[in-house]
Amino acid sequence: MSPQRVALVMGASRGIGRQIAIDLAQDGHAVMLAAKTTSDASKTSPFPPDPNSPQSTINTVEREIREAGGCAATVAVDVRDVAQIQHAVDETVRVFGKLDVLVYNSGAIWWSSVEKTPLKRFRLMQQVNPEGLYATVQMALPHFEKNGWRGRIVVVSPPIYSRFFRGKTAYAMAKNRLTGGTGKVGMSVLVKGLAMDFVRQNRTEMAITSVWPASTIESAATEHNRASDPSCRKDLRKAKVFSDAILAMIHAPPATVNGVLDTDEDFLREHCGVSDFSEYSVIPGSTPRRIMPAKFPTLEVAEQNDEGQRMDSTKVKAKI
Structure with a gap:
C-alpha cells in the first residue's frame, strides 16, 4: 500500500536529523x-x-523506525557528489513511488575566525551547505x-542578521549581491x-521554509564540548x-510558511x-540560554510595483 506521504531527509544519521526522521x-x-555513514545495524550493540x-x-535509524512500526529505507549519499544526490532523490521515488517532503539537514561546520579557517575547510562547507542544498532542491523539483x-521543503539554515557572522564568518558567508561568497546564509x-518563484508561478501548494535553533540543541558537537565543560548541558535542548x-x-498552510526564516521556539x-x-x-529544571536575537530584521522593503523587463538568462542563452 502506498504511504500517504513520502519524506527524504538528507543528513539523517544522528542528532537532529535522526530525530526528524523518527518523528516523520x-x-x-x-x-x-x-547520509554518508552506513553500518550493519543488526550487529549494533x-x-x-x-x-x-x-x-x-x-x-540504525532505519532499524529504530521499523521496530517501532514505521516505514523507512536508506540510501548512502555524499552531498559533495552531484551524482550521489541524484541517486538519492531517484531512489526515494523508486522505493516509495513519489516525493512529498524534502528536509535538508546536511551540514559541515567550522566556527572560527577568518585567519583560523583553512581554505580547505571553507571549501568543504561551501560544497556541503549551499551547493549540496542547491543540487538537492534542483533534483527534487521535477518530482514535486x-x-x-x-x-514541502524544509532547510536547516539561519535567519539573516548581523550577529550570526560573529566569530564564524566563513561558515556564514552568503553568495548574493550583498556579500559575495557562499555558506549557511546563502542557504537562507x-x-x-x-x-518567491513559487508565488510568481502560482504554485500555491508548494512551500519552502528555513528553521534554526533558538537555543543550542544536544548533538555530537555539544557532546564534544561537554568533555571540557560539563556545565554547558544546562543550556541544551533536546532535538525533539x-x-x-x-x-x-x-x-x-503553505502560504503561512513559504519563504519563512524562523527558529524552532x-x-x-x-x-x-x-x-x-x-x-x-x-537538564530538568534548567532554562537553556537563547542564542538567537529576540527579534529578527525584516528583509522586505518598499518597492515599486513595476519591475521593468524581467531578464531570463535561459532565453538569452537560447537566442545566442
Missing part, C-alpha cells in the same frame, strides 16, 4: 534516510545506540512537479528566492523541539501556542 515516521510518513555518537547511522506542485537566500517545529511547519510559540518549553530541556 511516527507522523505517518515513509522516510528515506540519507547496545541498541539503540547513543543518538549523538558515531554508532548512530542511517541504518509530477505531484502537481504539491510539497535560496529559501527566500525559491519561495526542532523536529516538533519542522512537523508543525509541514502541516501548516518562535514558530512553536507563535503558530502552535507553545508557551512552556521545559519538557525540551536536557
